[in-house]
Amino acid sequence: xxxxxxxxxxxxxxxxxxxxxxxxxxxxxxxxxxxxxxxxxxxxxxxxxxxxxxxxxxxxxxxxxxxxxxxxxxxxxxxxxxxxxxxxxx
Amino acid sequence: xxxxxxxxxxxxxxxxxxxxxxxxxxxxxxxxxxxxxxxxxxxxxxxxxxxxxxxxxxxxxxxxxxxxxxxxxxxxxxxxxxxxxxxxxxxxxxxxxxxxxxxxxxxxxxxxxxxxxxxxxxxxxxxxxxxxxxxxxxxxxxxxxxxxxxxxxxxxxxxxxxxxxxxxxxxxxxxxxxxxxxxxxxxxxxxxxxxxxxxxxxxxxxxxxxxxxxxxxxxxxxxxxxxxxxxxxxxxxxxxxxxxxxxxxxxxxxxxxxxxxxxxxxxxxxxxxxxxxxxxxxxxxxxxxxxxxxxxxxxxxxxxxxxxxxxxxxxxxxxxxxxxxxxxxxxxxxxxxxxxxxxxxxxxxxxxxxxxxxxxxxxxxxxxxxxxxxxxxxxxxxxxxxxxxxxxxxxxxxxxxxxxxxxxxx
Numbered sequence: 001x002x003x004x005x006x007x008x009x010x011x012x013x014x015x016x017x018x019x020x021x022x023x024x025x026x027x028x029x030x031x032x033x034x035x036x037x038x039x040x041x042x043x044x045x046x047x048x049x050x051x052x053x054x055x056x057x058x059x060x061x062x063x064x065x066x067x068x069x070x071x072x073x074x075x076x077x078x079x080x081x082x083x084x085x086x087x088x089x090x
Numbered sequence: 091x092x093x094x095x096x097x098x099x100x101x102x103x104x105x106x107x108x109x110x111x112x113x114x115x116x117x118x119x120x121x122x123x124x125x126x127x128x129x130x131x132x133x134x135x136x137x138x139x140x141x142x143x144x145x146x147x148x149x150x151x152x153x154x155x156x157x158x159x160x161x162x163x164x165x166x167x168x169x170x171x172x173x174x175x176x177x178x179x180x181x182x183x184x185x186x187x188x189x190x191x192x193x194x195x196x197x198x199x200x201x202x203x204x205x206x207x208x209x210x211x212x213x214x215x216x217x218x219x220x221x222x223x224x225x226x227x228x229x230x231x232x233x234x235x236x237x238x239x240x241x242x243x244x245x246x247x248x249x250x251x252x253x254x255x256x257x258x259x260x261x262x263x264x265x266x267x268x269x270x271x272x273x274x275x276x277x278x279x280x281x282x283x284x285x286x287x288x289x290x291x292x293x294x295x296x297x298x299x300x301x302x303x304x305x306x307x308x309x310x311x312x313x314x315x316x317x318x319x320x321x322x323x324x325x326x327x328x329x330x331x332x333x334x335x336x337x338x339x340x341x342x343x344x345x346x347x348x349x350x351x352x353x354x355x356x357x358x359x360x361x362x363x364x365x366x367x368x369x370x371x372x373x374x375x376x377x378x379x380x381x382x383x384x385x386x387x388x389x390x391x392x393x394x395x396x397x398x399x400x401x402x403x404x405x406x407x408x409x410x411x412x413x414x415x416x417x418x419x420x421x422x423x424x425x426x427x428x429x430x431x432x433x434x435x436x437x438x439x440x441x442x443x444x445x446x447x448x449x450x451x452x453x454x455x456x457x458x459x460x461x462x463x464x465x466x467x468x469x470x471x472x473x474x475x476x477x478x479x480x481x482x483x484x485x486x487x488x489x490x491x492x493x494x495x496x497x498x499x500x
Contacts, residue, residue, distance in 0.1 A: 043117040049131045070129035
């Protein structure tokens with residue numbers, strides 16, 4: 001873990017503030033395997049009906065599934081619907 | 091849902107993207123704050139939706155990329171309105187359609203009476219509604235359902251409840267008839283409704299006071315409402331020979347009407363039930379007249395009488411004439427009239443035994459006088475309630491129900 005992130009995590013714990021605000025982390029909300037909401041993303045790297053790669057502040061999120069549809073694409077939030085099989089953070 | 095409705099009001103376009111660097115295009119849209127939704131693949135083409143006003147912001151972005159963008163579909167109110175403005179007749183027709191539907195729905199189209207099966211009561215209720223001005227073609231605003239309910243309850247005491255309301259263009263009157271109250275046990279005698287000679291007495295309850303061959307006057311007690319010294323409701327049948335007599339007189343002349351030769355004419359136009367007099371007399375100047383009408387339809391419509399009619403009316407004045415007729419013919423007519431009057435006096439279930447016709451006047455007498463006498467057999471017993479003294483069993487209501495004895499004396 002980088003020194004800056006480590007410090008931020010300690011501050012968040014100490015002040016009892018959510019870590020995604022302090023550390024600029026993405027927030028992923030999954031509803032079953034049919035809907036995924038991703039907040040604080042950095043854009044799309046690759047998009048196909050079976051695979052979606054989203055850029056994050058640190059690394060990327062790979063969503064694999066079937067018939068993936070970007071229901072809403074806004075600067076701060078993206079909503080994805082379809083049959084989600086796996087998520088991978090890298 | 092609210093957001094989608096707002097997008098529809100603003101106007102949206104469905105865009106098809108072909109070529110390379112499609113993800114880059116999406117990212118550039120993100121960077122410029124262009125909101126995209128419903129992004130999906132169909133085959134090897136990418137589709138998304140955006141507001142129609144944002145579409146023009148896409149053009150500089152696409153220029154630098156190896157992608158081709160085209161509009162697949164235009165959706166929303168601005169596009170609909172643009173099409174609508176070009177077709178003015180359609181717009182006018184739609185507006186007219188809405189106005190006509192609104193105007194027509196302001197009238198009563200049909201009237202229904204529910205909750206009553208008796209045809210006579212149904213006819214009276216329908217007549218009351220017509221008297222109150224409720225019929226197809228009347229403006230709904232002119233009808234006050236609460237007033238109709240009040241009128242129905244006032245004029246029909248046999249009804250327990252009434253409700254008048256509108257369902258769209260249908261006026262419905264719902265009524266509930268009263269349940270018949272159970273008859274109270276009221277002691278009564280059976281008395282003679284008219285005078286006659288008793289032929290047969292059948293007693294079902296009570297005590298017979300007359301016998302076969304007795305002559306009775308109207309009001310005489312026939313069957314006493316008492317049994318074993320207890321008051322009862324007398325029941326039975328008393329057949330008696332009765333006579334009904336009627337008298338008629340009249341002159342031996344025949345009165346009839348003939349045209350005097352004087353006529354009055356007028357011409358009028360009838361449009362949707364309204365009549366407008368175009369020429370001729372306004373009021374008919376004769377007390378007795380015969381009317382001749384000639385109708386001409388200006389706008390015939392299928393089998394109906396037409397919307398506009400021109401009516402030519404000719405009124406012929408009538409005057410009375412008297413012609414002498416033979417006295418025998420006059421007497422015959424008077425006898426028929428007298429017989430009809432006498433038959434009207436007969437009770438229900440009467441059996442005529444004999445009819446005696448007699449011409450009372452002499453030949454040459456004015457007027458001619460006749461008399462008809464009908465001899466008949468009928469049940470003359472009429473119930474008359476009475477209130478027994480306390481010593482006879484109290485007020486008598488619900489009193490004695492002594493064993494029923496039947497005796498026939500013939």
